[in-house]
Amino acid sequence: xxxxxxAARAGLDDPQLRRNLRQATTTIxxxxxxxxxxVDDWEGLRTAGAAIKDAALLALDAHLERLEANVVAAGGQVxxxxxxxxxxAIVTALVRATGADEVVKVKSMATEExxxxxxxxxxxxxxxxxxxxxxIVQLGDDRPSHILVPAIHRSREDIRALxxxxxxxxxxxxxxxxxxxxxxRHLRERFLRxxxxxxxxxxxxxxxxxxxxxxxxxxxxxxxxxxxxxITVMGIEKVVPRWEDLGAMLQLLxxxxxxxxxxxxxxxxxxxxxxxxxxxFHLVLLDNGRTTALADAIGRQALRCIRCSACLNVCPVYERxxxxxxxxxxxxxxxxxxxxxxxxxERHATLPSASTLCGACYEVCPVKIDIxxxxxxxxxxxxxxxxxxxxxxxxxxAMARVLGTRRKYELAQRALRTAGRPLxxxxxxxxxLPGPLKPWTTFxxxxxxxxxxxxxxxxxx
Amino acid sequence: MRVALFVTCLADTLxxxxxxxxxxxxxxxxxEVVFPxxxxxxxxxxxxxxxxxxATALARRFVRVFGADDHDAIVSPSPSCVGxxxxxxxxxxxxxxxxxxxxxxxxxxxxxxxLSELLVDVLGLEDVGAVFPHRVTYHPTCHGLRGLGLGDRxxxxxxxxxxxxxxxxxxxxxxCGFGGTFSIKNADTSAAMLTDKVAGxxxxxxxVCCAGDASCLLHIDGxxxxxxxxxxxxxxxxxLGAT
Ligand code: SF4
Numbered sequence: 001x002x003x004x005x006x007a008a009r010a011g012l013d014d015p016q017l018r019r020n021l022r023q024a025t026t027t028i029x030x031x032x033x034x035x036x037x038x039v040d041d042w043e044g045l046r047t048a049g050a051a052i053k054d055a056a057l058l059a060l061d062a063h064l065e066r067l068e069a070n071v072v073a074a075g076g077q078v079x080x081x082x083x084x085x086x087x088x089a090i091v092t093a094l095v096r097a098t099g100a101d102e103v104v105k106v107k108s109m110a111t112e113e114x115x116x117x118x119x120x121x122x123x124x125x126x127x128x129x130x131x132x133x134x135x136i137v138q139l140g141d142d143r144p145s146h147i148l149v150p151a152i153h154r155s156r157e158d159i160r161a162l163x164x165x166x167x168x169x170x171x172x173x174x175x176x177x178x179x180x181x182x183x184x185r186h187l188r189e190r191f192l193r194x195x196x197x198x199x200x201x202x203x204x205x206x207x208x209x210x211x212x213x214x215x216x217x218x219x220x221x222x223x224x225x226x227x228x229x230x231i232t233v234m235g236i237e238k239v240v241p242r243w244e245d246l247g248a249m250l251q252l253l254x255x256x257x258x259x260x261x262x263x264x265x266x267x268x269x270x271x272x273x274x275x276x277x278x279x280x281f282h283l284v285l286l287d288n289g290r291t292t293a294l295a296d297a298i299g300r301q302a303l304r305c306i307r308c309s310a311c312l313n314v315c316p317v318y319e320r321x322x323x324x325x326x327x328x329x330x331x332x333x334x335x336x337x338x339x340x341x342x343x344x345x346e347r348h349a350t351l352p353s354a355s356t357l358c359g360a361c362y363e364v365c366p367v368k369i370d371i372x373x374x375x376x377x378x379x380x381x382x383x384x385x386x387x388x389x390x391x392x393x394x395x396x397x398a399m400a401r402v403l404g405t406r407r408k409y410e411l412a413q414r415a416l417r418t419a420g421r422p423l424x425x426x427x428x429x430x431x432x433l434p435g436p437l438k439p440w441t442t443f444x445x446x447x448x449x450x451x452x453x454x455x456x457x458x459x460x461x
Numbered sequence: 462m463r464v465a466l467f468v469t470c471l472a473d474t475l476x477x478x479x480x481x482x483x484x485x486x487x488x489x490x491x492x493e494v495v496f497p498x499x500x501x502x503x504x505x506x507x508x509x510x511x512x513x514x515x516a517t518a519l520a521r522r523f524v525r526v527f528g529a530d531d532h533d534a535i536v537s538p539s540p541s542c543v544g545x546x547x548x549x550x551x552x553x554x555x556x557x558x559x560x561x562x563x564x565x566x567x568x569x570x571x572x573x574x575x576l577s578e579l580l581v582d583v584l585g586l587e588d589v590g591a592v593f594p595h596r597v598t599y600h601p602t603c604h605g606l607r608g609l610g611l612g613d614r615x616x617x618x619x620x621x622x623x624x625x626x627x628x629x630x631x632x633x634x635x636x637c638g639f640g641g642t643f644s645i646k647n648a649d650t651s652a653a654m655l656t657d658k659v660a661g662x663x664x665x666x667x668x669v670c671c672a673g674d675a676s677c678l679l680h681i682d683g684x685x686x687x688x689x690x691x692x693x694x695x696x697x698x699x700x701l702g703a704t
Binding site for chain 1: 468470472473474475476477479480481484496498499500501502504506507508509510511512513515518519522552603604606607608634635636638639640641642643644645646647648649650651652653654655657679680682683684686687
């Protein structure tokens with residue numbers, strides 16, 4: 001047992017985590033279902049969303065160049081980063097050039113992906129997360145476990161203790177409003193002091209150069225408007241061709257992610273405006289494995305993802321194992337396909353198998369990513385290119401040979417019955433089986449092979 | 462009507478009662494059942510575990526065995542295997558650039574039905590004349606629910622069964638954790654999912670948990686029995702076949 005299977009055990013054995021996840025995902029699922037049911041033609045909207053992202057991906061280079069030209073024309077600067085190292089070096093140099101030694105950040109999966117906070121820390125620059133859940137993760141020196149709610153694994157009691165320890169508060173209750181108030185006071189002081197903001201992007205519009213960030217708390221808007229310098233790190237797949245594409249995207253995203261008709265804060269900016277907002281704007285376009293993913297004809301649809309996290313919230317595997325079991329920036333169903341595609345199979349070879357292919361993720365995905373099909377495809381890539389266990393390969397080949405002819409198949413049925421007979425009692429196998437079926441029979445009874453197969457009955461009647 | 466039965470390798474070998482009930486039910490309704498004895502397996506396990514070459518060979522075999530037109534429809538008591546034939550054969554053919562397989566699969570796809578589809582859509586039946594005096598809860602398996610979109614067809618069939626008391630399963634649409642080789646590779650997570658499914662079944666107070674897929678039932682039944690829960694599992698065909 002390795003990879004996901006063993007990493008999952010910590011989550012499975014943690015009753016607090018299981019309860020938190022169950023409660024949180026059940027609530028958000030109900031909200032999402034209600035918000036989606038309000039839309040007359042949700043299916044049509046999904047189809048439109050998928051088409052918009054596909055159009056962007058099919059001519060990604062052209063759209064990115066157009067985006068670059070328009071960002072520059074609006075007074076911004078564009079930087080291209082092939083991988084995490086390049087992106088971190090660019091951001092570090094940009095912050096240094098301002099003379100600042102601290103930045104405020106709006107929640108960003110892209111900077112999480114490249115490990116920006118650690119890179120900045122190594123350069124003597126402090127990065128302050130301002131999204132409440134990100135702040136909780138950062139204060140606890142923890143890892144995010146959900147795309148949208150990074151601290152979903154934390155209870156209110158955890159958070160109370162954390163705030164008392166890290167923010168020097170005393171006598172706090174577990175009242176969410178009180179805890180949010182503490183965070184607000186703590187963050188306000190930083191918003192007003194820090195001169196550099198770092199953000200991600202939900203969308204970027206090629207034809208206008210506009211960048212779009214959606215959020216719930218307003219802290220992101222503080223980060224993108226109060227500092228003198230704004231640095232946005234954006235995965236190259238976030239570009240959409242036209243302004244009007246946002247129309248579909250901004251309906252799909254909030255309903256899928258938080259179950260709201262519209263998220264409370266949608267910030268859009270184009271370059272810089274003299275006398276208003278940051279006076280220097282840098283856009284870092286991050287590849288970091290995305291063009292590799294694009295080369296995979298079946299896997300590339302994962303790049304449509306708008307990080308709504310709906311697939312996590314419906315995934316029965318995620319709900320039980322928790323986000324840390326994926327040991328990757330992106331957890332849940334989308335993480336199981338995106339992580340190997342952009343970050344390689346070495347660390348993530350077991351993720352495509354961390355699913356029952358139940359299809360709940362595909363059903364909710366607002367941009368119709370066929371996650372089950374991609375999982376199956378990636379399992380094939382693992383088996384072919386990345387060394388599936390030799391025992392598995394041998395078993396699959398042997399089984400295919402047996403199933404390849406009627407004679408061998410019927411012989412195998414009889415052999416199974418003969419082997420099962422001494423092991424069974426009352427129609428069940430008495431013992432836990434050795435070998436590959438051991439894990440199965442650890443938790444479940446297997447029926448003894450019956451005295452007559454169906455085909456024997458058929459012939460006998 | 463002449464119906465060819467695709468019984469699936471798992472049901473054939475481990476749950477023969479499901480196949481027997483399907484035959485008896487269809488014959489009772491006045492149809493003729495044929496069983497192409499050359500059949501073995503649709504290749505679902507190979508396809509889903511990441512062995513498309515092996516799966517493609519089994520798919521070719523399948524379309525050969527069931528390609529004959531000496532029957533009007535093909536029925537299977539397993540939505541996941543029906544989905545394999547209907548959806549995944551085409552994908553395998555595309556990947557292997559096998560035009561013959563693509564054409565054969567396309568010809569076969571509209572003729573392959575899950576049992577509840579055959580009864581409700583093709584034969585226009587809801588009441589099949591069954592009697593089953595027990596308290597029953599129904600688990601809609603993932604491939605039936607989302608893959609084939611069976612909707613409430615199985616429930617309509619169950620509601621028409623005389624003396625059957627149907628009770629709703631909590632979190633019915635959540636996967637039971639089987640997932641073929643998932644239950645071997647991720648046995649602990651699978652067990653956690655199964656435990657929750659079993660807990661839901663027990664909360665209904667039902668005597669019987671019914672589902673339309675023999676493979677998921679094997680898993681759920683294994684969990685119920687290991688816990689000595691005293692609840693039986695039955696395939697939809699077995700309940701509809703009861704008189
Ligand atoms: S894969 Fe789809 S459902 Fe999952 S986070 Fe991305 S857009 Fe949302």
